[in-house]
Amino acid sequence: xxxxxxxxxxxxxxxxxxxxxxxxxxxxxxxxxxxxxxxxxxxxxxxxxxxxxxxxxxxxxxxxxxxxxxxxxxxxxxxxxxxxxxxxxxxxxxxxxxxxxxxxxxxxxxxxxxxxxx
Numbered sequence: 001x002x003x004x005x006x007x008x009x010x011x012x013x014x015x016x017x018x019x020x021x022x023x024x025x026x027x028x029x030x031x032x033x034x035x036x037x038x039x040x041x042x043x044x045x046x047x048x049x050x051x052x053x054x055x056x057x058x059x060x061x062x063x064x065x066x067x068x069x070x071x072x073x074x075x076x077x078x079x080x081x082x083x084x085x086x087x088x089x090x091x092x093x094x095x096x097x098x099x100x101x102x103x104x105x106x107x108x109x110x111x112x113x114x115x116x117x118x
Contacts, residue, residue, distance in 0.1 A: 023072035030079045057086045070114045
């Protein structure tokens with residue numbers, strides 16, 4: 001499993017550096033930087049399963065970042081969850097198979113609240 005703390009730290013720096021821009025600019029910058037970091041993590045992955053997990057989590061967060069119905073400031077906060085969610089997805093195999101997984105439920109609930117479905 002990916003253990004290199006510098007890889008994870010790069011993602012944290014991406015999210016923190018975005019706080020200096022306006023919300024719309026943050027979303028665009030985060031999307032680009034997260035794509036770059038995803039590529040870096042995929043190259044460092046030790047197995048095809050890790051690569052697939054990294055890609056699926058990245059696609060999930062790209063969809064959130066591109067959702068115009070979610071206010072830009074909330075999209076920035078969602079983007080900051082990508083690394084914690086990726087860590088959980090890599091560590092816990094039931095993340096994708098269980099709709100009741102706590103991390104999945106959190107993301108679903110936040111999305112519902114942000115879109116006003118709750």
